[in-house]
Amino acid sequence: MLKILTAAALVASAVLVPSAQARPDWHVGTPPLTTPWTAEVSPTNALPEYPRPQLTRPDWRNLNGLWEWSAAAPNEQPPVGRTLQEKVLVPYPIESALSGLQKHEDRMWYRRTFDVPANWKGKQLLLHFGAVDYDAKVWVNGVQVATHRGGYDGFDVDVTSALHAKGPQELIVWAEDLTDQTYQPIGKQREVSDHGIFYQGSSGIWRTVWMEPVNAASISRLQTTPDLPNQTLEVKAETTGPAGLDVEVTAYDNNRIVGNTTGKANTELRLKIPNPKTWSPDHPFLYDLKVRLIDRGRVVDQVGSYAGMRQVGLQKGADGKLRMALNGKILFNLSTLDQGFWPDGLNTAPTDAALRFDLEQHKRLGFNTVRKHIKVEPDRWYYWADKLGLMVWQDMPASKTDAMPEPWRTQWMSELHEMIDEHKSFTSITVWVPFNEGWGEWDRTETGQVADSVAAQDPSRLVDAHSGVNCCNSHGDSGRGSILDYHAYLGPATTMPTAGRAAVDGEHGGFGLKIADHMWFGDGSAYELEPDSATLTRKYVENQANVLRSAQQCGISGSVYTQLTDVEGELNGFFTYDRRVPKMDFAQVRTINKQIVDKADGSGTGAPDPGPGTPGADGIHFYPLDGSGKDAIGNNDATLEQGAGYAEGKYGQGVALNGAGQYVDTGAALLDTTKNYTASAWVKLNKVDGAFQTFVSQDGDRDSAFFLQYSGQDQRFAMSFPGIRALAPTKPNPGQWYQVTGVRDVVKGELKLYVDGQLVATKSACSLDSGSTGNTVIGRAKFGGNQVDFLDGTVDQVHLYDRALTDAEVGALYRSGR
Structure with missing residues (x-):
């Protein structure tokens, strides 16, 4: 039975903080769906938590609110x-119900006043904006103090010179967000949802706004990088103010000092941590850090932080295949696709407890990784x-x-590079992903250069140059x-690893399931909809069992399941979009997920021995198609369907379709x-355009087990599996006869394509090679x-x-005229 979750079952009560900005004339909007946290949000408690956990100071003020x-x-x-006439609850985007506006405008004004605490006198006042989508300008007391472009990165501004000596200070923010009217990075946002894979956009202020006092010399950013082999934490304190100041860094295991070092600000310091406790999903240990900025013996700034000691890399398994590794050991990265959208707050989670909830569910389900998808x-x-202990693949918003x-x-x-700079110190991030499915990609060579630039900027992590390089708008593998x-x-x-790269799915x-009264549009879709929770669970378990087979036989070392929650019209989540209904039996989900992490360790099983097959030049079935569908070798005569007829062939007659x-x-x-096989045919195409045309295939439950075809997307001959194609180098001519032969070699993990007896393409294509019980067909897929x-x-x-025929055998078949 599906259980509907309530807020009380999920989170503790929100902490209330007083706010001078509370106004009785504001009220929350009405989203199509509410979450268990929707009712907990008000002008008095809009994300009150300290927003910057890796650089903390005790004295600050939250400017969230009305x-x-x-x-x-x-x-x-x-x-x-x-005075502006409408009210908005910051930091919820204006399109969201939690903002109180629930509408879109390309351009907007925000205005409020604030007071500077008396005990901050003599300090510099910094305003911090977590994120404003997309272009922003800031005025304090009528003085423009900042401009910023970028919807996913934060910015700070020293407003000291614009402050009045006393009394209320006026803060005005202008934001412009043209969303998909331009080519700005937007991820899955669209001004108007397409009810499919793109969602309602989020405009304006959508992360916490806050202020803090600092001295003229202060620490503005900490960059920490673990060097596990050398038992060292590299620390760089970036500062503002006078140059040449000293920095002291101390690491703590709870309250016990485990390391200390001093050096100059804005330089890389090496903090020795003997016999470090490592961070991993099973044991996410973090060291506390205290960093002090010192000017001629006097401490002028002090901040708190934390860091984990872990090493990300690649390592060969016992089967010789390259895999992803953590702390010197192969660890399968088992992930969901996490979009980070909310029905009440859109881009912004309603509360910190809600933000945490999604990650806790990953642990509950047995995942050790999250792919933060283009957000x-x-x-x-x-x-x-x-x-909590979750590895993160961080996408760049497309x-x-x-x-x-x-x-x-x-x-x-x-x-892209600002995103990396702002997030380099988070222990959980292990992979950077610049491109998704070629969205926005303009040149394959330059995509490779982008990947190289990311690796140079952060050599401590892995780089996935383009997730879904086989899909959609991709320009191909760089x-x-x-x-x-x-x-x-x-x-x-x-996917199979190469000599220098691990392979991932x-x-x-x-797989999806409709849950009445828990769908954003009242309906939706998935890649495959199931009738009930039991079927959905069974499909998931079977699919994940194939993930394990792919890891053991093909060598993938990571997989990303779509997805954690439903999002708008997508109904393929473990949870409904409102996070109220779990859609599968989570005990079964956790069991199969644990098997993958435990058993996909690089030992491998390899492909089963396919055996020698049947000798001879004619094969096990041969269809001359010379006026009949007779099988000249076997006992499976073919029938012509839907009015197909005979016409002049390459030799005698053929079938015209x-x-x-x-x-x-x-x-x-x-x-x-599940074993080796070869399919060959003579074909003459009437047209060579953008339409796919298949010559020989064999039906599976959902897709053909293989496709010997003309790929309309590429306008070339191909031997294919879904998503994988061994492609001929040139476009064929209409009205010309070609012999096209496709070979599947299970042991080598290859697809081969031959045209007129010549090998023209080889594609690394390990496959689970599921047994196909559907009919072998000619002329469709x-x-x-x-x-x-x-x-x-x-x-x-x-x-x-x-x-699997050899090169010589395919050549001989072509020359034989059969």
Whole structure:
């Protein structure tokens, strides 16, 4: 039975903090769905927690709460001294119900006043903005003090010179967010949700705004990098104010000092930690840090922080395949795709407890990794990942799906490197992901250069140059980075490691279930919808069992299941979008997940011995298609379907197909697709355009087990598995006969494509090679459960073999004229 969760079952009561900004005329909007935390949000407790866990000071003030708000016109002057008529609850984006506005405007004004505490006199006053989407300008007392571009990174401004000597200080913020009207990095946001994979955008202030007093000389950022082999923590204290000051760094295990070092500010210090306790998902130990800035013997600033000691890398398993490793040991990265959207707060979680909840569920479900999908979270999200013990693959938010033009490429690059700088010290982040499925990608070579620049900026982590390099808008594999990442729905992907890169399944799964009264649009979709929770659970367990097989046979060392929660129209979560209903039997989920982490250790099982197959040049089935569907070798005569007929062939007659539903059915599964096999046919295409056309395939439950085909996307011949293609180098000509042969070699983990007897492509393609019980067919394929990719042309001389033909044998077959 599905259990609906309440707030009391999930979180402790929110801490209430007084706020002078509370106003009785504000009220929360009405989202299509509420979460267990929606009712806990009010102007008196809008995300009251300290927002910067890795650089803490005791004295600060939260500026979240009720602000004045209005829409703005282009080039409008700031409303200095003028009351704005609407109210907005900061830091919830204006489109969200929690903001109280629940609408979109391209441009907007925020206004409030604040008082500077008397005991801050003589200090510099810093204003901190966690994030404003997308372009921002800031005025204090009518003086413009800052401009900033970028919706996912924070910015600080020293406003001391703009302050009045006493009394209320006026703060005004202008924000412009054109979302998908431009090529700004937006991730999954769209101005209007498409009810599919893109969601309602979030504009304006969407992370905490706060202020703190500092001395003229102060620490502005800490960068910490563990060096586990040398039992050292590298620490760099970036400062403002006079140069040449000293820094002292002390590490604590609880209250016990375990290391201390001193050196100059803005230089890298090496803090020795003897026999360090390592951080891992099973034991997420963190050292506390105290960092003091010293000017001629006097402490002028002191901050608290923390760091974990861990090492990320690649390592060969016993099977010789390269895999991802943590602390010198292979560790399978078992992840979900975590979008980070909320029905009440959109980009912003309603409370800190809600933010933590999503990560806690990963642990509950047996995952050790989170792929933070084309979004950047507030610092407290990474703090909880550090504390709870979850590795994080951090995506760079994508632009729109088509190629970015200049100058947006330069802007995107700037935001990418700023994201890395702001998050380099979070222990949990182990992988940087610049591109997703080629969205915004403009050039394959430059994608490789981007990956190289990320690796140079942070050599302590792995780089996944483009997650889903086989998919969608990708320009193809640049060969760069430390990870080769394929997507496969329903999957899993069966990518094989290379000599220098580990292999992962960057996205798979997507099994869904509709839960009445818990759907954002009242309906939705998934890659495959199931009728009930029991079926959904069974499908998940079976799919994850194949993840383990892919790890053992093919060598993937990470997988990403789509997804943690439903999001708007996507119904493929472990939870509904409102986080109220778990959709699977979590005990079964945890059991199979634990098996993957425990057993995908690099020992490998390899592919089973396929045996020698049947000797001979003709194969186990041969269809001359010379006026009949007779099987000249075996006992499975074929039938012509949907009005297909005979025409002049390459030799004698062949079968002419119209590309609109006609095909040839052999009536049985003629190939054991768990072993080696070869399929060959003579084909003549009537057209070579963007439509896929398949010559020979064998039906699976959902997709064909293989496709010997013309790939319309690439406009070339191919031997394919879903998401993997061995492609011919050139486009074929319409009206010309070609012999096209596809070979599956299980032991080598390869697909081979031959055209006119010549080997033209080899693709590394380990596969689980699931037994296919569907019929072998000529002239069409099956994908997504549907008959697709019908041949528009003529096919002749179809051979099927239960072994992988050699180069010489394929050449001989071509020369034989059969």
